[in-house]
Amino acid sequence: MAPATYLLGVDLGGTNIVVGAMPDDGTAMHGVHSEPTHAEDGADGVTARIVRMIEQTIEATVAETGITRAQFRGVGIGAPGPLDLDTGVVLITPNLGWVNYPLRDRVSAAVGLPAALDNDANCATLGEWWIGAARGARHVIGLTIGTGIGGGLILDGAVYHGASGIAGELGHTSIETNGRRCNCGNYGCLEAYASGPAIATRAREALGGGEASLLPALVDGDLSRITAQTVYQAAEQGDLVARQVVRDTAQFLGTGIANLLNIFNPEVVVIAGGVTQAGAALFEPLRAEVRRRAFKPAVDACRIVPGELPGTAGVAGAIANFVARHP
């Protein structure tokens, strides 16, 4: 039997970079570590950091498993988009400030291995599909709810990219025609209501009426420090203002996800990201809202579940993307 081959995965975010290694059967992850991105170092500086992290992961994996360096056959990279998937170029990243940067080939040349690039949200969904909460499904919708709301689509057993590689912007679907202005320029986007910062904003607005709430005490009176996590914490302690914000969040997300059920009739919706730490307090009213709205056959066909790979779905998916492109 030929020795197993290993792959390296990189999840590049605006705040952190995560790198890890996996055998090609996806049964383990080795040498996982995270570092701040330090976008201010520029594209070449960040790339140098990625390459150094890859070398550390290779060393750690060799030490842990006893494999040789020659058993690594490639690097998968997930990055914020939009990207040119064919050339492996990052076209624009508002978070990082890069324009037309050939990330895939820079990393490949520095590490001496072939590389593959896809969108970070697609990679997160792909990871959950390969070894996480959506294993075995043919039609999967992935949502990552954090600072923004990212989306990924697995349709008929493959990542769906659309005509120019930017499909799956599920956070930028309007659920209020004349609603809140979104960072993207549109009005009423799901992201403008249900991302972490949007949840915090709605809580601050709700406090504006002067109602009694635990929230101000939880942030020592500095309302600017309210986060989605503070809101869920207060809700758990019975705070009525926070509970209403959580209910509204479930309604907004439920509207957006019911739309996705009627559009895609998927088997699984996987929701990942910081906001899902709220657990049942989020998922139960969210599922109820989806049931209230979507077509029954679509509801019956679909599980709505939290991701199973917090922090590493993007690394696993970047590797799965490499394997799909270099079988």
Add this chain to the structure above:
Amino acid sequence: MAPATYLLGVDLGGTNIVVGAMPDDGTAMHGVHSEPTHAEDGADGVTARIVRMIEQTIEATVAETGITRAQFRGVGIGAPGPLDLDTGVVLITPNLGWVNYPLRDRVSAAVGLPAALDNDANCATLGEWWIGAARGARHVIGLTIGTGIGGGLILDGAVYHGASGIAGELGHTSIETNGRRCNCGNYGCLEAYASGPAIATRAREALGGGEASLLPALVDGDLSRITAQTVYQAAEQGDLVARQVVRDTAQFLGTGIANLLNIFNPEVVVIAGGVTQAGAALFEPLRAEVRRRAFKPAVDACRIVPGELPGTAGVAGAIANFVARHP
């Protein structure tokens, strides 16, 4: 060279049945005719009508082209859903009142040819993709706006059906979380704002304020007779109330279609159905609204166009579906 083979296409609607024949290269349509569905005759009665219409189309095509009856090799059928695509069974049709009716096999047995069944909205999109406004594209969104708003999806070059065959319910995506109640039970659906009857309802509501308008005169004072067509007619004559209704329609449709651009990044959105007879009065503000809302790369990649096969897209698509399933 073997003689060309011919296919028969059936577009079964709640109001009318359309039947026609085409050679397998899609270059012509013969013997097209339409009859009222007469749903009150029940499933067997309507099926007998379909079979009789097919026989008439065969006779007309033989007379027109000089081909023989033996050159017909199958029947494609588009029907309102939900359907079981594998068994060719109509599961439920609210419009027709059928439950678990084996339409495909009944037609096949009566005509003596193999048959294939798909959803009517999918067939309309498939027809425009095969020989109409979306020829040559890989990613196509189809909307048929009439009494309701139907949707069809061509993704990566194939009709997308989802996990249980009901994907593509694009009219039942909410663009107002707490908006108008839709017939489907959801709130704020695109269909509840921009279908033909919804346009008429909004016009009647706008007249409630007692503003001066040409609309009452166009329907002899009987506001219940206002249709989407009346509204477009009044708008063309400069009526301010009607113009506002048309602008609002473009905004609602623009919101829904911008969502579809951000989700799918398609090359073409084809819009068919009675409401598109408004032409530029609808399409120009609609395109402007989509540009205002969707991501620029998605807007740049996509044409938003009227269908090119009014009345026959469903027949052509039912035939294309047969050919895809019986190559």
